[in-house]
Every structure is written in structure tokens, then in C-alpha cells.
Amino acid sequence: MRLRIVITTALFFLVLAATVLAQPAGPGNGKRVAFVVGNSAYQGRLGELRNPVNDATDIAARLEQLGFEVILATDLSLRAFRASLLSFATAIEGAETSLFFYAGHGVQVNDENHLIPVDARIDRDRNLSDETITVNRIVGLMNQFTETSIVLLDACRDNPLTSDIPIGGQVDGFGRGLARVRADGGSYIAFATAPGNVAYDGEGRNSPFTTALLNHISTPNIDIRLMMADVRRDVFAATQQRQLPWENNSLIGRFFFDENSALQRLDSNARSEVEAWQAIANSNQREDYSAFLQAFPDGNFASVASLKIGALEQAEERASAAQSAFVLARATNTEDQWNNFLETFPEGILADIAREELQDLQDDLERNRMTLEEIHWRSIEPSRSAPDFQMFLSLYPNGEFSDLAEQRLEATLRAEEIVGALTDGASPEEVSDVRLEREIKRKVTQIPVQFIQYGLNALGHQVTDISGVLDAPTRRAVRNYQATIGATQSGRLTPQQIVDLLLSAAALGDSHALTATGIMLTSGQGLRKNEEMARQWLDRAADQGNGLAMANLGILYRDGLGGERDLSKARSLLTVAVTLGVEGAEPVLRSLGN
Known part of the structure; x- marks a missing residue:
């Protein structure tokens, strides 16, 4: 509560005229980023857990095989948890899919779920917001930046804080297991067990929930909801019907961990050439047209498919050249290099990023010219x-x-x-x-x-x-x-x-x-x-890295006070402030819309 006094007072100076700007999130670029956390080495009364670090390590390795960019973090203190979450926030900007996997202790208080760092000092008389990371904060961050958000929580293990509380009951706001989490559009949230129940850590290398995930997550061309049905069946059987995973789903469309577009879209035994062509006609993937030509080498659309492949190859070559030039510009980080890049590649997402990098560099140069x-x-x-x-x-x-x-x-x-x-x-x-x-x-x-x-x-x-x-x-x-x-x-x-x-x-x-x-x-x-x-x-x-300064500076940029209005910079600063746990920053960030 002490920190809240400072932050609320400081933000009060600025948050007087919030303007809600509804801006729908733009389309993603296919990038998939995962934040994987395993906390085992708990201190004090919570006691060390056997499997979370193993669970996180194995899930991270499997997600990398499935094409995810993975941030793996284990045995996190509160400070390290916040720092890793900041890295995650930076990584998912511009991504299409974000995923968060957590194994370790968690607790619900007044129907809000708290993930517990290994150095947390937790008891029923303490304000948990100063010691934990809330699930809602992480889910809100993911929904802010990505079209699809996947949350997998193996965090319902029993602990001394709640072991005396009956299932479904509460004492001082504390309850056993975790509480339900509302899934906004494009979200999928899976718990190792039903709300209010306790999950098992397991006797082998992994928990029952993570074991089942590892067994099924790589199955090709299976939607996550069907995959989780198999996980649920395995966990229920492995725990002698004592643990039943639960999910909350608001996905728009289907989500595949391992999608083979050629197998999925082109089954010549089941589809005609016209149906197959209609399935890929708007695709921007060369492999779709290559698979089509393999299935229908002499078909009516073969020449068009060949032209599409040629055009996509040219686009990929130019994109590769742009990426190389962008890497060089970022490495040198000079005004001349960024200007040269923009002259050569004036369009596309890299050009937009380059303009932001150039502006940031110019701002830094101007700021650094002014001494304290x-x-x-x-x-x-x-x-x-x-x-x-x-x-x-x-x-x-x-x-x-x-x-x-x-x-x-x-x-x-x-x-x-x-x-x-x-x-x-x-x-x-x-x-x-x-x-x-x-x-x-x-x-x-x-x-x-x-x-x-x-x-x-x-x-x-x-x-x-x-x-x-x-x-x-x-x-x-x-x-x-x-x-x-x-x-x-x-x-x-x-x-x-x-x-x-x-x-x-x-x-x-x-x-x-x-x-x-x-x-x-x-x-x-x-x-x-x-x-x-x-x-x-x-x-x-x-x-x-002062989060309160970021929150207040973000408001100045949002409202155009003391200089030009810059909603992009405001959103970036406020997002980091929310990630760092600055009370009062989240509603200001929401006022900017998506």
C-alpha cells in the first residue's frame, strides 16, 4: 500500500483529461513469442517444488522446435520476474501470437490470481500486490500487443497458505487453487486443474499436466482445443480422476502449434483442383503453391501458381536485402545509415520501424546535448x-x-x-x-x-x-x-x-x-x-528504468503537454510502466485503446 500512495498521488497531477482512442490492433506478421517460467526454489514456508524448472525447460525446448521465439526464466525473484516480463513486453510488440507458460506456486485472493516469485514473503496479512505478479497483468499485456494470446498455467499446486481452506471456500479472501480468468477476444487460457482445485507436482521429471502437454503439443494439424481435450483425458487418467484441466476460450478461428499447410489444404483425394486452388488463392506462402503444383502439375491453375512462386521469390529476395540493410543500420545506429536505409526501402514494416529508430536517435542526440x-x-x-x-x-x-x-x-x-x-x-x-x-x-x-x-x-x-x-x-x-x-x-x-x-x-x-x-x-x-x-x-x-517517470512521461506524450503529441511513444512508456507494476498506469494505457 505504501507504493500505491506515491504513484496515485503523482499520477493525479497528470491524469485529469483522459481521452479514449479506439484503435484496433493491426494484423500480425506470423511471429510467435513465448514467455516460459518455472519456479521451484521457494524460500521459507512455501517450500521447494520438485518439477516446475523441469516443466519450463522442457516446454521451452518444445516451443522452440515449433517455431516460437522463447524467453525462458527459472527460479525468478520478484525483481527478476518484473525484468523478464519487461523483456517479454518488448519481444511481443508486432508479433501475431504470444504465449505464457507458468509452472510454480500461485494463489487466488479475492478472485484475482497471483503468481508467486521464489523470494516472496507471503502470508494472509500481507498485501500480495507488493510481492507477486498477477495473471491479469500478463494477460492484459498479451492482449494489448497480439491477436492471439495463449496462457498455460501449471500453477495450482497446494501450499501452506491455503491447505486448510476447503475447496471452493475462502478465508480472508484467499482460496485454494486459482480463480477463473476472463478471456478476451483472441485468448485461450488453460489451467492444470479446475478453478478452486489443486494440481499435483508429479513424481517423475514433469507434472501430470506438463507431461500431457509435451505428449500432444507437437501433433500436426490439430487445433489447440482438440489438443487440450487429449491433454485433459491424459491428466484425468494419470491422477486417478483427481485432477481435471480447465480452459477458457475466446479464440477467433483455429490455432495450431504445428500446422502443415500442404497437408491441411491440399488433400487431392478429397478435393477437386478448383477447391484446392480456392484454398490457397490468397496465400503469400511459396510452399502452398509448390504443394499445389505437386498435386496438380498439369492443372488449369498450374501456370498461375508458377507465376505466384516467381513473384514471391522476388519479394523474399527484396525482403532479405531489406533485413540485411536494417541489421546494418541498427548496428551502426547513425543518422546517415538510417536515412540511407529509408531511401532504399521506403515502404514496409521495417521502414516504419526505421523511422521510429531514427526519431529516437535524433531525440537522444538532442537530449544528450543538454546537460543536467x-x-x-x-x-x-x-x-x-x-x-x-x-x-x-x-x-x-x-x-x-x-x-x-x-x-x-x-x-x-x-x-x-x-x-x-x-x-x-x-x-x-x-x-x-x-x-x-x-x-x-x-x-x-x-x-x-x-x-x-x-x-x-x-x-x-x-x-x-x-x-x-x-x-x-x-x-x-x-x-x-x-x-x-x-x-x-x-x-x-x-x-x-x-x-x-x-x-x-x-x-x-x-x-x-x-x-x-x-x-x-x-x-x-x-x-x-x-x-x-x-x-x-x-x-x-x-x-x-523508473516506472513512475515512464507513466508520467507517457501522459505528457499522450496529451501533447510540453511538446508534440506522440501516442506511439506514450503507449510504449505506459506499457513498460504497467509491466513494472506502476499502480494507476494500466487505466491510462487502456485510454489509448489498442
């Missing part, structure tokens, strides 16, 4: 508060903008003297300006305490528990910080001290302080509102 000192200076340049410039000079006494900072400091001090006296021609504009600056500083007290705790740590004043509460250890760290700046050691920061603390930590490159600074600039809390500079700070934090 310059970003800092541009962020406070509109300020009318002398402490902002005093703090800047303390951080960069001989910097590129030090002379300008000294001039602005002198000007603000003179203005404050005039306004303070309220005489000698103090204009209403000057008085209003100073009042505005005070109001901006006052609002910084609304920044969550977690950011202050992270800032204290970055400056060497350690707070061991990032609790979000101004507790005794945090006040002690605050007093230490106040001592270093020669301020009264009250244990509570003034608004100006909060700004100084966070900007000092940001100047050191701390990702949390960079994020906090971006939020201050976005919301006008502590610093004058400047969404263009907010992008710069959040971009630096996002480069370090």
Missing part, C-alpha cells in the same frame, strides 16, 4: 525566488550558467527588497509575482514523503524504510540534512528546503529525485509550471 546543469537552469530560469538561484550556484559555482544565475539572484533580491517595503513604486505586478512564487513554494508540501525519503538517501542521509511517513528515523535524517546546509535542525523541512533537497538529489542523477522534479514542474508545485522541462527531467529518470 542546463536542464536545471532552464527549469528555474522563470523563478522569482532568490533561494532557487542561491541553491543553483551552490551546486554549480563555476558552471556554464553561473554568471546568469548571479545576475538573476541580484535582481530577485532587489525585487524582494522593493516588494517587502511596499513603497517606492512597488508595482501590483511585482507584488502579485512574489505572492505567486510563495504559493508555488507552499504547494510543494503536497509532494509525497517517499520522494523526500529517496532524496535524503541520495544525499547520504539514510532512511532505511521508505515508508511514506515522517517517522522518527526520517526526522533524524532531515535534521542531519539541515545541519549540512546550516539551517535550524527542526526535523521538518520548509517548502524551500524540500525544493532544494530534491533538486540537489536530481543534480546527482537520482532517478526518484529526477521524477519528483518532473512532477513539480508538471504540477506547479515548488517550481513554476513548465511541462517542456518536465519532459527533460522525467526522460532522464525513465532512462534509468
